[in-house]
Amino acid sequence: MQSTFRGSESGQAVFQNTTATGTEQLLVTLHPGSDSTAHIQIKEDVSGGLVSTSISINQSNLQKLVEWLRDQGAVQ
Numbered sequence: 001m002q003s004t005f006r007g008s009e010s011g012q013a014v015f016q017n018t019t020a021t022g023t024e025q026l027l028v029t030l031h032p033g034s035d036s037t038a039h040i041q042i043k044e045d046v047s048g049g050l051v052s053t054s055i056s057i058n059q060s061n062l063q064k065l066v067e068w069l070r071d072q073g074a075v076q
Contacts, residue, residue, distance in 0.1 A: 022046035038062055 011030040025043040036059035
């Protein structure tokens with residue numbers, strides 16, 4: 001597996017994993033403003049098929065999500 005990361009000045013970060021079976025991407029886009037919304041999109045291209053899922057979350061709920069992930073031991 002090969003993993004890469006790239007960021008842009010527009011506020012988007014792209015994490016990509018390339019495996020023998022396909023490519024996975026996690027795209028995170030920050031939208032500055034009063035609600036500081038983050039848009040998270042997961043794309044998976046496996047065996048020629050593309051699956052994409054996305055969610056938008058505000059700063060307060062993103063903080064709650066990170067705290068929950070820490071409680072679960074998924075992040076430090």
